[in-house]
Amino acid sequence: MDTQELKQYLADAPPTVVRLEIEKHFDALNAQQKKYAHFISRACFEGSRIVARQISPESEPIYDFILALHKSGSGDWKALQAKAGISDEDLDHFLQYAAQFLGNGGNYKSFGDAKFIPRCPESAFSALAGTSPEAQTFYDATSGAIFSTDNPSLLHLGYPEQGHMTTYYPNSPDITKVEIDAVSKWMEGKGLLPENTRLVKNKDGSFEIWIASANRTIPTQGGDIGKETTFKIDSGILAGKTITLVYGDYSKEMAAITASIKRAAENADTEVQKNMHNAYARSFENGSIQDFKESQRFWIRDKGPMVECNIGFIETYRDPAGIRGEWEGFAAVVNLERTKAFAGLVEAQPSLVPCLPWGKDFEKDKTFSPDFTSLEVMTFAGSGIPIGINIPNYDDIRQREGFKNVSLGNVMNAKAPNEKIPFIAEKDLDVLRRYRDDALEIQVGLHELTGHGCGKLLQETEPNVYNFDKANPPISPLTGKPITTWYKSGETWGSVFGSWAGAYEECRAELVAMSLSCEFAALKIFGFGDGSVDMDGEAGDVLYASYLSMARAGITSLEMWDPKSRKWGQPHSQARFSILQCFINAEDDFCKLDYQKDDLSDLTVKLDRSKILTAGRKAVDDYLLKIHIHKSTADAEGGIKLFGDMTNVDDFWGKKVRDVVLQNKQPRKVFVQANTFIDEATGEVTLKHYDATPEGMIQSWVDRNV
Incomplete structure (x- = not known):
């Protein structure tokens, strides 16, 4: 790719980092509402690794690499710069890339679905990685994808058969749009909704539908379409193939989310809110979209809350087929x-x-x-x-x-x-x-x-x-x-x-x-x-x-x-x-x-x-x-x-x-968000804001510990 073409994929320099102001609104909540908001917030952020995995294979190790570098320099970026032996400009470009990465949940723009790459040379990242064994391990795990522009098609999200990047169809480079549509039609006929799924095509031509859930086994009462997990297709382009339901995608994250959602339910203001979060918990634990739909029915009935929220696999924009949802969640004050x-x-x-x-x-x-x-x-x-x-x-x-x-x-x-x-x-x-x-x-x-x-x-x-x-x-x-x-x-x-x-x-x-x-x-x-x-x-x-x-x-x-x-x-x-x-x-x-x-x-x-x-x-x-x-x-x-x-x-x-x-393009805003912390002994919830800088953005994610 020539220099002119490459220019549009460079990370913003500098990115527009702005702070989401919330303190005066949060302070107006009572103690129980603050706890309610805290546990919802935790549940939301505990899905952050899901977002990274839904964007690209390298996004999660890049995330860990950024946090490992913060640890390597004990949060002192100038000390880390000296340790790595890189220039002021190279450090600035790393921090700008890190802020844009964290603001987008991965290395593809959330608004535009195009990859962005650092402005500094690859050698600067390599030098930073050398400051600690942990950072080096995560950097190696990116497999050179941070800077890679060899395949222009991979600079955009889309269908695998068109050469684009997607992780909604992991390890399936030869899966076709026709096959994706055929499996979707089969799911539709079975009444199995796709929002919390990913689809895999195995080398033998069989398919697996991965269902996001804390539990790795089918629920004892059966999933949304019963206890059967393997189906043989007898007609259409999938004739002779098998489709297997696999529970437990993102199981570690879904378990943490479920635990926090249950704590939110304990601190709910109303029975409607409690029922909503219990339905969320069942969905995230067992992978049921029918339970998730039940949570949305309670959400509609939760009229005029002081703390508003929603969480789950919601919007389907980034799946090239337009049916699988990206993880998102919010907690907000009215x-x-x-x-x-x-x-x-x-x-x-x-x-x-x-x-x-x-x-x-x-x-x-x-x-x-x-x-x-x-x-x-x-x-x-x-x-x-x-x-x-x-x-x-x-x-x-x-x-x-x-x-x-x-x-x-x-x-x-x-x-x-x-x-x-x-x-x-x-x-x-x-x-x-x-x-x-x-x-x-x-x-x-x-x-x-x-x-x-x-x-x-x-x-x-x-x-x-x-x-x-x-x-x-x-x-x-x-x-x-x-x-x-x-x-x-x-x-x-x-x-x-x-x-x-x-x-x-x-x-x-x-x-x-x-x-x-x-x-x-x-x-x-x-x-x-x-x-x-x-x-x-x-x-x-x-x-x-x-x-x-x-x-x-x-x-x-x-x-x-x-x-x-x-x-x-x-x-x-x-x-x-x-x-x-x-x-x-x-x-x-x-x-x-x-x-x-x-x-x-x-x-x-x-x-x-x-x-x-x-x-x-x-x-x-x-x-x-x-x-x-x-x-x-x-x-x-x-x-x-x-x-x-x-x-x-x-x-x-x-x-x-x-x-x-x-x-004339203007850098898109990335938002530094506050964190809440709870003293388990007293139940008191405190709020911490961060500077509207790349360093403040990184610190906010370090403190989240997700």
């Missing part, structure tokens, strides 16, 4: 003041949903009133921290029982000093700087609550039972004719749309937010305007900032597109690029790229504020209607073609625009 605004948004939900561009046949039969809370994050363990969450991801629960939404306030508001905002015209910088946080908060609220929460999946809920009138099917607004596709019994949204599902759904939710942010009644809930249409007032400023931010995000998203594999590395980025195309394709010159120089070095987005409510919203609603109806009716063929066309990157975008994006 911000009561900001939650009031979100409560207003929940109350307005019945009046907002009808503003969306489809009729009642394609909307949920029952309107839920979910919790929507603003949280201050104490702990978020995983490969990255979002700014908002809408879960559970199980459609049967969401469609029939409901869901909850959270906005992560201290993540959203964390800022680096002197943060640059490229691709925005000078005349727009002031309004964007003043209102982008407010616009983002409203967008996150509409995205999570209404975006992910709205819409009906037309389905055969069980054999020959339908949630719509099959004899007189709804009329599709796209064709003017009765629908001809729906979800068959056993099918899910994820299984039908496959690897496209994540980005597709993020696009749908973002479009809902873009559409409903044009409703001035929604802006009023957050304190902007009086609900009347006023594009020249403060509410208009917020709306303009929202559309500008989305258009800019569509440009910067190209950092996450790889021209070699022609692959998007991040679902949200793929979604935002398609929305920028929607803006540009709108009528009446609503949005365009503005530049005078051939190299696009002066590129800015030009968006006509006066046309947001006309040409802008019409384009958004037209695109949203198509995206939504294809999803609602299980029309994967039509939906994937539409979304694929909208996210296709031609030479202009993939070369000229992407080049200037890479030249």
Whole structure:
């Protein structure tokens, strides 16, 4: 790989290290709530090695290597530098790499799925490894993968048959996408959910499904599909092959997680919370996703807690097949003041949903009133921290029982000093700087609550039972004719749309937010305007900032597109690029790229504020209607073609625009999180913060001892 190509994979120098502030919110908790939060936090972080193993084979030894170096120098990095005989610059580059690694849970970016490598020479790492036998052992265990760029395909996560990196299919270099899909279909037919599994293809062609659980043996009462563990397949492409269920993946970590979750249950405020954690414990101990789903039902019912949490194998973005979940967990304190605004948004939900561009046949039969809370994050363990969450991801629960939404306030508001905002015209910088946080908060609220929460999946809920009138099917607004596709019994949204599902759904939710942010009644809930249409007032400023931010995000998203594999590395980025195309394709010159120089070095987005409510919203609603109806009716063929066309990157975008994006890219934030400690004798819980530096980041992980 030449030097220019390699440049984009170098670790940020310096990374943007920011601290998650939580102390004043944590101090407001009572003693029992602090203990409850502490044990949830421990359970979350005790899954950190799972995250590392889900990213790359070298991630866990790199993690141990970093901690061993801290031990080798007794936390004195200058002393370690002298011992290793490396330069100040080499030490800085090591620390910057370590901070980015710890902030991403591994050596691939959580936002983009691309590998990052140190800026210093390999000899500097080798010299550091030589400072202790322990560090040397862990460094040797990385097998040279820290710096390796020989195979460009391995610089991105993806399917093994395409040469990409994945550990969701360990020791299976010749497993194919067709085989993965066939096993997934078999699991679907058996009712075995995949979120906490990995899939292995053995040399003899047989398959093993590894199930995450503390116990290494099948539960005495049987697993989610009974006591049988080995199955012979008699038809299809897997005919003659066997599939074996293997319990105990990540068993050591799952046992520690289970123990901490049980302690959390002992300190719960309510019976609902206790039942939720007991269901978590059963799931993590025995590997049952049905028990995990039960925990999510209790989570929905845990209304208005002071300490909010969720934990498990949740999001499926990083599995190339889009069905296996990455470990994550969070513990957070509710911000009561900001939650009031979100409560207003929940109350307005019945009046907002009808503003969306489809009729009642394609909307949920029952309107839920979910919790929507603003949280201050104490702990978020995983490969990255979002700014908002809408879960559970199980459609049967969401469609029939409901869901909850959270906005992560201290993540959203964390800022680096002197943060640059490229691709925005000078005349727009002031309004964007003043209102982008407010616009983002409203967008996150509409995205999570209404975006992910709205819409009906037309389905055969069980054999020959339908949630719509099959004899007189709804009329599709796209064709003017009765629908001809729906979800068959056993099918899910994820299984039908496959690897496209994540980005597709993020696009749908973002479009809902873009559409409903044009409703001035929604802006009023957050304190902007009086609900009347006023594009020249403060509410208009917020709306303009929202559309500008989305258009800019569509440009910067190209950092996450790889021209070699022609692959998007991040679902949200793929979604935002398609929305920028929607803006540009709108009528009446609503949005365009503005530049005078051939190299696009002066590129800015030009968006006509006066046309947001006309040409802008019409384009958004037209695109949203198509995206939504294809999803609602299980029309994967039509939906994937539409979304694929909208996210296709031609030479202009993939070369000229992407080049200037890479030249202006800003380091993504990595967060230093506090730790809690408990005095077992007194039961007192204390909180420790760390400096927003690479050294502070490393110390926080040393103190976690996981």
